[in-house]
Amino acid sequence: MIADDAPQSTTHMTSTGDGSAHELLQRLIELQxxxxxxxxxxxxxxxxxxxxxxSHIVGVIEFYSFLHTTHQGEYEIFISDxxxxxxxxxxLLAELLAKGLGIEIGTTRxxxxxxxxxxxxxxxxxxxxxxxxxxxxxxxxTTERINQIIQRVDASTPLDQWPRSLFEVSSKTRRKDIILxxxxxxGAAIAAGLKNGPTSLLNQLEQSGLRGCxxxxxxxxxxxxxxxxxxxxxxxxxCNADExxxxxxxxxxxxxxxxxxxxxGMTLCAAVIGSSTGFxxxxxxxxxxxxxxxxxxxxxxxxxxxxxSILGQANFxxxxxxxxxxxxxxxxxxxxxxxxxxxxxxxPRSRPPFPVTQGYCGFPTVVNNVETFCNxxxxxxxxxxxxxxxxxxxxxxxxxxxxxxxxxxxxxxxxPFGTSIRDILHxxxxxxxxxxxxxxxxxxxxxxxxxxxxxxxxDISTGGSFMIFNQNRExxxxxxxxxxxxxxxxxxxxxxxxxxxxxxxxxxxxxxVGHATAKDLDEMSILGSLMQKTSHCGLxxxxxxxxxxxxxxxxxxxQSRLRATSFEPAFDLDASLEEARLLTGRDxxxxxxxxxxx
Amino acid sequence: xxxxxxxxxxSLAGCFGCHMSLLDIDERLIDLVGHIQFDRSPLTDIKKVxxxxxxxxxxxxxxxxxxxxxxxxxxxxxxxxxxxACAINGGVPAMRNQYSLAECLEEAYLHGTGIDNPQIPNDPxxxxxxxxxxxIHEVVWIDYFLPGCPPSADTIFTFLDExxxxxxxxxxxxxxxxx
Ligand SMILES: Cc1cc2nc3c(=O)[nH]c(=O)nc-3n(C[C@H](O)[C@H](O)[C@H](O)COP(=O)(O)O)c2cc1C
Ligand code: SF4
Ligand code: SF4
Numbered sequence: 128m129i130a131d132d133a134p135q136s137t138t139h140m141t142s143t144g145d146g147s148a149h150e151l152l153q154r155l156i157e158l159q160x161x162x163x164x165x166x167x168x169x170x171x172x173x174x175x176x177x178x179x180x181x182s183h184i185v186g187v188i189e190f191y192s193f194l195h196t197t198h199q200g201e202y203e204i205f206i207s208d209x210x211x212x213x214x215x216x217x218x219l220l221a222e223l224l225a226k227g228l229g230i231e232i233g234t235t236r237x238x239x240x241x242x243x244x245x246x247x248x249x250x251x252x253x254x255x256x257x258x259x260x261x262x263x264x265x266x267x268x269t270t271e272r273i274n275q276i277i278q279r280v281d282a283s284t285p286l287d288q289w290p291r292s293l294f295e296v297s298s299k300t301r302r303k304d305i306i307l308x309x310x311x312x313x314g315a316a317i318a319a320g321l322k323n324g325p326t327s328l329l330n331q332l333e334q335s336g337l338r339g340c341x342x343x344x345x346x347x348x349x350x351x352x353x354x355x356x357x358x359x360x361x362x363x364x365x366c367n368a369d370e371x372x373x374x375x376x377x378x379x380x381x382x383x384x385x386x387x388x389x390x391x392g393m394t395l396c397a398a399v400i401g402s403s404t405g406f407x408x409x410x411x412x413x414x415x416x417x418x419x420x421x422x423x424x425x426x427x428x429x430x431x432x433x434x435x436s437i438l439g440q441a442n443f444x445x446x447x448x449x450x451x452x453x454x455x456x457x458x459x460x461x462x463x464x465x466x467x468x469x470x471x472x473x474x475p476r477s478r479p480p481f482p483v484t485q486g487y488c489g490f491p492t493v494v495n496n497v498e499t500f501c502n503x504x505x506x507x508x509x510x511x512x513x514x515x516x517x518x519x520x521x522x523x524x525x526x527x528x529x530x531x532x533x534x535x536x537x538x539x540x541x542x543p544f545g546t547s548i549r550d551i552l553h554x555x556x557x558x559x560x561x562x563x564x565x566x567x568x569x570x571x572x573x574x575x576x577x578x579x580x581x582x583x584x585x586d587i588s589t590g591g592s593f594m595i596f597n598q599n600r601e602x603x604x605x606x607x608x609x610x611x612x613x614x615x616x617x618x619x620x621x622x623x624x625x626x627x628x629x630x631x632x633x634x635x636x637x638x639x640v641g642h643a644t645a646k647d648l649d650e651m652s653i654l655g656s657l658m659q660k661t662s663h664c665g666l667x668x669x670x671x672x673x674x675x676x677x678x679x680x681x682x683x684x685x686q687s688r689l690r691a692t693s694f695e696p697a698f699d700l701d702a703s704l705e706e707a708r709l710l711t712g713r714d715x716x717x718x719x720x721x722x723x724x725x
Numbered sequence: 726x727x728x729x730x731x732x733x734x735x736s737l738a739g740c741f742g743c744h745m746s747l748l749d750i751d752e753r754l755i756d757l758v759g760h761i762q763f764d765r766s767p768l769t770d771i772k773k774v775x776x777x778x779x780x781x782x783x784x785x786x787x788x789x790x791x792x793x794x795x796x797x798x799x800x801x802x803x804x805x806x807x808x809x810a811c812a813i814n815g816g817v818p819a820m821r822n823q824y825s826l827a828e829c830l831e832e833a834y835l836h837g838t839g840i841d842n843p844q845i846p847n848d849p850x851x852x853x854x855x856x857x858x859x860x861i862h863e864v865v866w867i868d869y870f871l872p873g874c875p876p877s878a879d880t881i882f883t884f885l886d887e888x889x890x891x892x893x894x895x896x897x898x899x900x901x902x903x904x
Contacts (some may be wrong), residue, residue, distance in 0.1 A: 453870055469817055471795065522751075646866060694866035695863060696863060696864045697859075697864075698859065698863060698865040700792055700864070703854070703855045703856050703857065704789060704853050704854075704855060704856075706825070706826045706827065706856040707826060707853040707854045707855070707856070708853065710826065710827055710830055710845050711846070711847035711853065712847055713847055713848045713849065713853065717789065717849055717852070717853070718789070718849075718853050719789075720789055720792055720793075724865065724866075725796050725799040725865050725866075
């Protein structure tokens with residue numbers, strides 16, 4: 128039964144609606160797009176249709192940054208707030224936009240025309256400052272472009288009538304190596320897999336030494352083998368296209384420019400492990416890729432490379448659904464990603480059991496990064512020796528880097544593993560570099576004295592984020608940005624990370640405003656190592672890295688801001704009496720407090 | 726143990742529950758008496774804190790006087806302890822932090838029900854309120870934190886006992902966990 132007063136439900140869904148609770152997140156995303164909030168009538172309707180409690184549904188809405196129970200603007204604008212966006216002037220532009228729209232950042236305008244917020248890195252580090260408007264990406268913002276946006280919002284121009292140029296995402300590859308230089312032959316990898324059989328393909332993958340490109344570097348052959356060996360009636364293939372690590376955008380490039388390789392890799396995996404269903408978990412920030420991806424899936428179905436009887440093999444059926452995220456970095460963690468795929472809050476599961484034995488709906492599941500699937504397809508096509516011709520023995524092949532920050536040529540670079548940071552900096556035209564943040568906010572900050580180190584699992588491992596800071600930059604700003612990122616993105620499930628990330632952010636701001644003493648730095652180190660040791664998942668275990676690396680490698684950044692006293696209050700004592708002075712009209716000596724610590 | 730240690734206590738923005746828990750040590754107080762001498766404390770009514778070995782603070786910091794007392798304690802006490810949830814987190818009094826001070830005072834003295842002669846008190850005798858309630862470690866360095874609302878008498882006794890005997894301070898799980 129549909130309530131009379133309920134607005135018309137939307138019917139076109141992102142993944143094929145099967146009316147199950149797993150559809151919840153996708154339905155909510157559609158509703159947010161339609162109504163700019165999730166109306167209560169819809170929550171009630173979903174509750175009935177999916178047999179879920181209303182509080183469960185509200186819990187899901189509140190978990191994801193892009194979903195709201197309160198009315199957002201008809202134009203929902205999110206400004207990407209990564210440090211590289213800030214270095215390109217995003218904060219000033221955001222203020223300009225806010226002023227032009229007559230709105231404060233973090234609010235919705237009274238007439239509900241527009242809302243404006245900051246959001247975590249949206250994967251446009253090579254063409255920032257960037258923003259999202261109703262889920263679609265605006266790139267290379269300038270004052271001129273901000274004015275264009277203000278005009279169109281004021282005129283209520285529908286998004287599809289805005290100039291295309293505002294939404295142009297370029298896919299600049301600055302350096303190609305064996306992977307990007309090789310021609311992809313449609314269906315070749317799948318044909319090889321089907322012809323030689325799973326065992327031979329797994330052996331090839333193993334000989335190639337391919338390791339996961341999402342950051343952790345687990346052997347891809349082992350992952351597929353474990354999954355294939357797990358006793359179950361169904362198996363799933365999942366592509367992790369959540370790419371939330373600040374500063375990474377190489378998966379965006381692959382999804383946009385090499386979609387066929389990705390799908391070929393996933394289909395190959397399905398052939399090897401015996402799976403009929405795959406998912407691409409596409410981060411909400413890449414919504415602009417949804418339609419092109421669906422078109423390519425459709426083309427491949429027509430070409431017999433996907434769907435029923437792939438390459439004429441009667442018993443090989445495999446299809447892929449795209450599942451959108453809704454602004455939650457933690458959903459890149461594979462078990463949180465699976466929870467999210469099941470329509471729930473993205474809270475990491477306890478591992479073991481690992482997804483390879485109990486993943487999506489409890490069935491064995493391979494979760495791989497976009498780049499990993501692309502590489503697997505090319506290895507099946509060209510053989511393991513071809514892949515091993517570059518790289519190091521422990522890290523064969525190449526790595527795609529997303530280079531941004533202070534350099535002449537930001538963009539996508541393919542480098543063999545084992546390349547030194549110095550060579551990479553040289554290639555992208557970075558000068559007077561003070562430090563490089565490798566592996567994103569969760570990665571490591573590398574000072575100039577260590578630029579002879581290399582990109583490799585045995586040295587500095589990375590999912591591909593490479594942010595450069597030159598000598599004019601205040602590194603503490605970057606550390607602060609990353610620390611705030613983790614505080615915002617902590618899923619809140621476990622105390623060390625939920626509370627610890629907030630405490631770290633507070634203590635760091637005490638340092639930044641010059642109220643901290645040496646004791647506060649000790650406290651930060653103790654807290655940071657506690658978080659590393661006791662957090663439930665990788666997010667909390669790495670959230671203190673920026674501060675710990677800063678303290679370890681750039682101690683003077685912190686020490687130069689310390690007070691000489693043994694301890695200082697965290698806030699300005701006298702200023703915090705100001706409101707009471709105003710309310711009471713008092714200004715006697717007792718209405719003031721001396722500053723400073725004891 | 727030779728000379729007794731000097732102990733001072735104070736209740737800032739708290740409810741005296743933590744002090745009650747201290748008294749709840751019951752007959753073990755008698756064991757402690759020989760080892761402890763109270764300085765400033767609601768128990769002695771001494772108004773000014775002198776040099777002490779140990780200071781126990783209940784409650785968070787909500788007004789100017791709290792700040793002054795806390796700083797005096799820090800100057801005088803070798804070891805300063807945050808006792809209870811209010812001292813550690815701000816606790817119940819800090820629930821006002823989600824409102825502005827003006828909202829709080831207007832509700833209490835101007836617009837609330839049953840108010841006669843509405844006005845916000847401004848007598849110089851009254852300590853001015855801070856715009857937010859703070860945990861005490863945001864104002865001075867704190868050496869130990871005893872969690873609980875209040876920490877149990879047992880926890881407080883264990884703490885004093887271990888401190889007096891010079892052992893490293895250790896608690897049984899239930900003494901500082903509430904799950
Ligand atoms: C907080 C957190 C975020 C992550 N985000 C991503 C991500 O955006 N993309 C990704 O491929 N892997 C991410 N991972 C790693 C995944 O959990 C998983 O290891 C990876 O998808 C496995 O694929 P691979 O073996 O091909 O690298 C993240 C891990 C953590 C702890
Ligand atoms: S470590 Fe952080 S992100 Fe991970 S489960 Fe705990 S609270 Fe959530
Ligand atoms: S912690 Fe509990 S018992 Fe102690 S002062 Fe606060 S409210 Fe009272």
